[in-house]
Amino acid sequence: xxxxxxxxxxxxxxxxxxxxxxxxxxxxxxxxxxxxxxxxxxxxxxxxxxxxxxxxxxxxxxxxxxxxxxxxxxxxxxxxxxxxxxxxxxxxxxxxxxxxxxxxxxxxxxxxxxxxxxxxxxxxxxxxxxxxxxxxxxxxxxxxxxxxxxxxxxxxxxxxxxxxxxxxxxxxxxxxxxxxxxxxxxxxxxxxxxxxxxxxxxxxxxxxxxxxxxxxxxxxxxxxxxxxxxxxxxxxxxxxxxxxxxxxxxxxxxxxxxxxxxxxxxxxxxxxxxxxxxxxxxxxxxxxxxxxxxxxxxxxxxxxxxxxxxxxxxxxxxxxxxxxxxxxxxxxxxxxxxxxxxxxxxxxxxxxxxxxxxxxxxxxxxxxxxxxxxxxxxxxxxxxxxxxxxxxxxxxxxxxxxxxxxxxxxxxxxxxxxxxxxxxxxxxxxxxxxxxx
Amino acid sequence: xxxxxxxxxxxxxxxxxxxxxxxxxxxxxxxxxxxxxxxxxxxxxxxxxxxxxxxxxxxxxxxxxxxxxxxxxxxxxxxxxxxxxxxxxxxxxxxxxxxxxxxxxxxxxxxxxxxxxxxxxxxxxxxxxxxxxxxxxxxxxxxxxxxxxxxxxxxxxxxxxxxxxxxxxxxxxxxxxxxxxxxxxxxxxxxxxxxxxxxxxxxxxxxxxxxxxxxxxxxxxxxxxxxxxxxxxxxxxxxxxxxxxxxxxxxxxxxxxxxxxxxxxxxxxxxxxxxxxxxxxxxxxxxxxxxxxxxxxxxxxxxxxxxxxxxxxxxxxxxxxxxxxxxxxxxxxxxxxxxxxxxxxxxxxxxxxxxxxxxxxxxxxxxxxxxxxxxxxxxxxxxxxxxxxxxxxxxxxxxxxxxxxxxxxxxxxxxxxxxxxxxxxxxxxxxxxxxxxxxxxxxxxxxxxxxxxxxxxxxxxx
Numbered sequence: 009x010x011x012x013x014x015x016x017x018x019x020x021x022x023x024x025x026x027x028x029x030x031x032x033x034x035x036x037x038x039x040x041x042x043x044x045x046x047x048x049x050x051x052x053x054x055x056x057x058x059x060x061x062x063x064x065x066x067x068x069x070x071x072x073x074x075x076x077x078x079x080x081x082x083x084x085x086x087x088x089x090x091x092x093x094x095x096x097x098x099x100x101x102x103x104x105x106x107x108x109x110x111x112x113x114x115x116x117x118x119x120x121x122x123x124x125x126x127x128x129x130x131x132x133x134x135x136x137x138x139x140x141x142x143x144x145x146x147x148x149x150x151x152x153x154x155x156x157x158x159x160x161x162x163x164x165x166x167x168x169x170x171x172x173x174x175x176x177x178x179x180x181x182x183x184x185x186x187x188x189x190x191x192x193x194x195x196x197x198x199x200x201x202x203x204x205x206x207x208x209x210x211x212x213x214x215x216x217x218x219x220x221x222x223x224x225x226x227x228x229x230x231x232x233x234x235x236x237x238x239x240x241x242x243x244x245x246x247x248x249x250x251x252x253x254x255x256x257x258x259x260x261x262x263x264x265x266x267x268x269x270x271x272x273x274x275x276x277x278x279x280x281x282x283x284x285x286x287x288x289x290x291x292x293x294x295x296x297x298x299x300x301x302x303x304x305x306x307x308x309x310x311x312x313x314x315x316x317x318x319x320x321x322x323x324x325x326x327x328x329x330x331x332x333x334x335x336x337x338x339x340x341x342x343x344x345x346x347x348x349x350x351x352x353x354x355x356x357x358x359x360x361x362x363x364x365x366x367x368x369x370x371x372x373x374x375x376x377x378x379x380x381x382x383x384x385x386x387x388x389x390x391x392x393x394x395x396x397x398x399x400x401x402x403x404x405x406x407x408x409x410x411x412x413x414x415x416x417x418x419x420x421x422x423x424x425x426x427x428x429x430x431x432x433x434x435x436x437x438x439x440x441x442x443x444x445x
Numbered sequence: 446x447x448x449x450x451x452x453x454x455x456x457x458x459x460x461x462x463x464x465x466x467x468x469x470x471x472x473x474x475x476x477x478x479x480x481x482x483x484x485x486x487x488x489x490x491x492x493x494x495x496x497x498x499x500x501x502x503x504x505x506x507x508x509x510x511x512x513x514x515x516x517x518x519x520x521x522x523x524x525x526x527x528x529x530x531x532x533x534x535x536x537x538x539x540x541x542x543x544x545x546x547x548x549x550x551x552x553x554x555x556x557x558x559x560x561x562x563x564x565x566x567x568x569x570x571x572x573x574x575x576x577x578x579x580x581x582x583x584x585x586x587x588x589x590x591x592x593x594x595x596x597x598x599x600x601x602x603x604x605x606x607x608x609x610x611x612x613x614x615x616x617x618x619x620x621x622x623x624x625x626x627x628x629x630x631x632x633x634x635x636x637x638x639x640x641x642x643x644x645x646x647x648x649x650x651x652x653x654x655x656x657x658x659x660x661x662x663x664x665x666x667x668x669x670x671x672x673x674x675x676x677x678x679x680x681x682x683x684x685x686x687x688x689x690x691x692x693x694x695x696x697x698x699x700x701x702x703x704x705x706x707x708x709x710x711x712x713x714x715x716x717x718x719x720x721x722x723x724x725x726x727x728x729x730x731x732x733x734x735x736x737x738x739x740x741x742x743x744x745x746x747x748x749x750x751x752x753x754x755x756x757x758x759x760x761x762x763x764x765x766x767x768x769x770x771x772x773x774x775x776x777x778x779x780x781x782x783x784x785x786x787x788x789x790x791x792x793x794x795x796x797x798x799x800x801x802x803x804x805x806x807x808x809x810x811x812x813x814x815x816x817x818x819x820x821x822x823x824x825x826x827x828x829x830x831x832x833x834x835x836x837x838x839x840x841x842x843x844x845x846x847x848x849x850x851x852x853x854x855x856x857x858x859x860x861x862x863x864x865x866x867x868x869x870x871x872x873x874x875x876x877x878x879x880x881x882x883x884x885x886x887x888x889x890x891x892x893x894x895x896x897x898x899x900x901x902x903x904x905x906x907x
Contacts, residue, residue: 057477
């Protein structure tokens, strides 16, 4: 998908923030439609709605008018402006335009305006997501006196994952500032009124305090700290950065918990020890259904790495790990997380499209595929194997916001789903139709 | 609480009142920052051309434009399914700097060799308009090499709204019309325009016409085929649905090939029947029995439908609805359909209606109905609340607005997977409205909880 979509989602994780795409109207509408089908929530993304004249004479006037309108009608505390391929190419200098806007309307109570360059031809949604977070840290974080806050940069995960992380930090007695936190905003309760800007999100005050935080934890083995918010906070403010893999599965979660123990100075609370113990117990109970099975994994790079690690440890051999991303770090990351279990690392393909993934998958003929909804028709249906839906987008199933991937609890959910998919297939394909399996 | 209506948009919102002249502003660019529900030119052309199933559809642009339009519509094909793949040239930074023509040519060659399509449509996107790739030249070159029509679709997103995209699509199709052999086409023949075979709807309509004794030459574009488009000019009549999408094609065919056209809607009882009777009337001199056959068909269908509607109506009588759809023409049919269910439409709007369309809407709706052009979530949510409607009819982007407010919803847009056209479709529509309006879940939503509790108390007292 495209870079501004990732930026818009990242901006949704800030309290009071309205994402704003500087480009033609269609971009915002398409992205809203796309995000709505995953989260099933209202997603208001504003646009500068550029027409032909603006494309020729520059989009400045429309950008300013749009900012003013969003400010007035939505009462936005923050506006997150992401550029599009159109405005990048006609050469709009958003940074300068925002400066002009602040000067021209200095008499009004202006919102924070954060901007990020996200030309669609310049990368994936995952890169747009990370770029927006870095821009937020760059433009809002301040060097404050030391706070007990831990900056948590979980990457593009589900609402349920974010809620789980909040719980985990709380159980350790740690003060987590999770950026982005769209767990409420993109999974809001039923309301009596239409809320212009859904509640929730990380408050700007906590973003400002990021410069004085005790530490930052950033998930993603394919991330280059030179391009991330965590990297920026380390470099500019000296905030120690713990760069971890996405905690998917037992071992990556163990690594995460080790950091939590170090930062909190206490052992993991009993409830997590129990959750870990139950997970291992489930691994044992279910191992025979899975042992020797094979899978193809696809999707965003960091999630794919986490899944490769997880599948390897439950005895499912990942044959292929594929992503449209091109960080150049995927191969190494996958071999790192699978090295101590698999005799040889899985095949890794980066920068590939579904046609290429499907062609290779047909040759490999895996027992299951794991990734987003986009692989249903071209992979799972075509290969006639179960698809375990994880990541983004999931728009052919219900409850995408509540799919859990992270932590022991997330691994438990994924493990149960995979085992049940295998059992279901066995039952369906059976001539007898065993009632006990 | 600030009012949600943008001052710049006040003349795009009207309330109907008897005895007053109706005027509304429309066909304007969307207001910056207003979160319009509209898409872009590219979207308009994609909607129209996409269902042509044996053509290659290649989006020349960054990956997003193709990804967002990949198989999201419910346009079905009875044969090839090439249209369900969303090919992209995946423009990158260096292509933007050095131009993407070479990449486009290579992609076309590779895809045409691989899929052997009957024709190829190449959609231009915003960025292509800016960097100035010569789509025409590349398409011409590849067409000559491969021996199939390779047609550029000039659909740069910023060059207007969806309506401009319809025009671009029609111009692209017009390059095919008139290039095929028309032998064997009977005199009583039509083309169906402006229907996209969502959930197989065109198969319902086609069957009606064939029962009347009318041959359908080309379905444009639902379940569409390139060769049918090429010989479409051999049909005696174009029947055009919808207010905008394929009207330009009908006009062009009229001036170039002398094909007359008439407009139709396949939604609801009156409009569906009218669509059939109008065609029968057109051919009545050639086939005197056609009117009779058509009347019999309508009667037969109504005999099945009406008793079912009566049962449903009992539960829906007195309820209210809001409508916000892409084209206004569909809204007319919806207003009438709701009347058959005993329901009143309190809000109605569209993304691309013309002044004429809105006047027509004002004429057929009750006094006090809100009529709106190019709306946005803030306004729509306010109208829904103010009119306290029981159901909202729209597309996927409108769905969460309704649900968040504890209001039922019916998807009546390109993405629907339920056939709503024809007499069978009217029944599906009625059932869907019934299913959502009568669901018990609304009594638990915060907005309704209070009023339900009040009603129950009132009932208990009386």
